[in-house]
Amino acid sequence: MNRNVELGVFLPVGNGGWITSTTSPQLPATYEYNKQVAILAEQLGFDFALSMAKWRGYGGPSRHWDVTLESLTTMAGLAEATSRIGVWGTVHTMVFHPAVVAKMSAVLDQISKGRFGLNIVSGSNPSDQGQMGLWMDLDHAERYELAAEWLTVLKRLWTEDRVDHQGKHYQLTDCMSNPKPATPPPIICAGASDRGFLFTMEHCTASFMLGSDHDDFIKTGLRAKQLAAEQGKPDFKTYGLFTIVPGATDAQARERVARYDAGVDTIALDNQTREYSGDKSFRQNTMAQRFVSQGEQRNAMTRAVLVGSPETIGNKLAAIIKGAQLDGVTVIVPDFIDDLRTVGTEVVEVLEANGVSTHARAWQKANQS
Numbered sequence: 204m205n206r207n208v209e210l211g212v213f214l215p216v217g218n219g220g221w222i223t224s225t226t227s228p229q230l231p232a233t234y235e236y237n238k239q240v241a242i243l244a245e246q247l248g249f250d251f252a253l254s255m256a257k258w259r260g261y262g263g264p265s266r267h268w269d270v271t272l273e274s275l276t277t278m279a280g281l282a283e284a285t286s287r288i289g290v291w292g293t294v295h296t297m298v299f300h301p302a303v304v305a306k307m308s309a310v311l312d313q314i315s316k317g318r319f320g321l322n323i324v325s326g327s328n329p330s331d332q333g334q335m336g337l338w339m340d341l342d343h344a345e346r347y348e349l350a351a352e353w354l355t356v357l358k359r360l361w362t363e364d365r366v367d368h369q370g371k372h373y374q375l376t377d378c379m380s381n382p383k384p385a386t387p388p389p390i391i392c393a394g395a396s397d398r399g400f401l402f403t404m405e406h407c408t409a410s411f412m413l414g415s416d417h418d419d420f421i422k423t424g425l426r427a428k429q430l431a432a433e434q435g436k437p438d439f440k441t442y443g444l445f446t447i448v449p450g451a452t453d454a455q456a457r458e459r460v461a462r463y464d465a466g467v468d469t470i471a472l473d474n475q476t477r478e479y480s481g482d483k484s485f486r487q488n489t490m491a492q493r494f495v496s497q498g499e500q501r502n503a504m505t506r507a508v509l510v511g512s513p514e515t516i517g518n519k520l521a522a523i524i525k526g527a528q529l530d531g532v533t534v535i536v537p538d539f540i541d542d543l544r545t546v547g548t549e550v551v552e553v554l555e556a557n558g559v560s561t562h563a564r565a566w567q568k569a570n571q572s
Contacts (some may be wrong), residue, residue: 205558212244212249217268221535224503227467232270241281241540247547251289259331265472282315291320296353299550305360305380312384320389325350330478347402354406409440424527442531446508449545453511463503517553
């Protein structure tokens with residue numbers, strides 16, 4: 204059975220990219236580098252570029268994410284620098300008031316001509332936002348309660364002339380927000396628990412998912428589709444996040460991983476684990492724990508990384524996409540120029556041979572004809 208998917212790139216807006224190591228590509232957290240990546244992704248036919256929101260790094264010899272670009276201002280620049288690719292920014296609901304984001308996203312909608320999307324994060328860790336005095340130590344249910352009210356206010360300000368709202372977390376009196384987006388931007392969220400999925404299905408456009416391995420991805424993806432069907436939302440989208448390490452051969456790709464693991468920054472990983480463990484909502488989220496506790500594995504990347512030649516990666520990725528019924532794929536790579544080019548050409552060709560059609564491939568064909 205064939206499947207069509209969107210293809211996106213998770214931009215390296217934090218120094219070092221997504222690998223916690225001193226021997227991996229030491230990517231710069233600069234706007235110029237991320238602009239280069241976004242323009243390349245657009246040229247390759249990717250559908251969207253997404254950036255994270257991060258306020259504090261994890262130190263260690265690699266100084267992992269000690270330098271990060273702010274997400275929405277970065278995407279505003281990239282919206283001007285590109286013409287077709289979607290530009291998706293991330294906000295923490297504890298950091299930004301929804302009325303502020305309502306106006307910011309309306310301007311981003313104008314700059315991008317309707318290409319802006321919003322990724323919301325209902326938490327993070329106590330150190331990241333606590334350093335600014337913005338951390339609220341809420342449990343799992345309370346966090347989604349706040350996020351639901353946040354999104355209710357946001358959407359009303361996108362569509363109503365004046366808003367009065369007296370809620371538990373936000374109070375607005377005759378609040379006006381103009382301009383408004385021409386079309387409400389798509390909203391995604393990475394809620395992984397059943398509660399998180401249900402929240403995302405009720406309030407968002409799509410779910411942003413992780414998996415610890417092939418079987419876990421398929422289990423999580425199918426569970427999301429089952430919940431969507433039960434909620435009467437068969438068109439709800441799911442996007443999978445994949446770290447990909449390509450090589451000319453499987454052996455060369457494994458050599459790359461071994462080289463990165465040899466320089467794993469255990470101090471940064473331990474700092475990450477310690478910071479997240481102070482969050483009561485995190486302690487209730489077994490999915491999140493599997494990823495942040497990678498410091499105990501002493502690996503530079505998560506266990507879910509896809510390693511091998513373009514053919515091996517394409518075959519593995521196609522099996523997960525079909526098995527989990529994914530609607531989109533978001534890609535992380537060590538080198539966001541050469542590796543991204545490999546994914547956008549060679550891996551995409553293998554996907555197509557496996558019955559997985561990407562919008563990227565269709566776009567390339569249309570522009571070659």
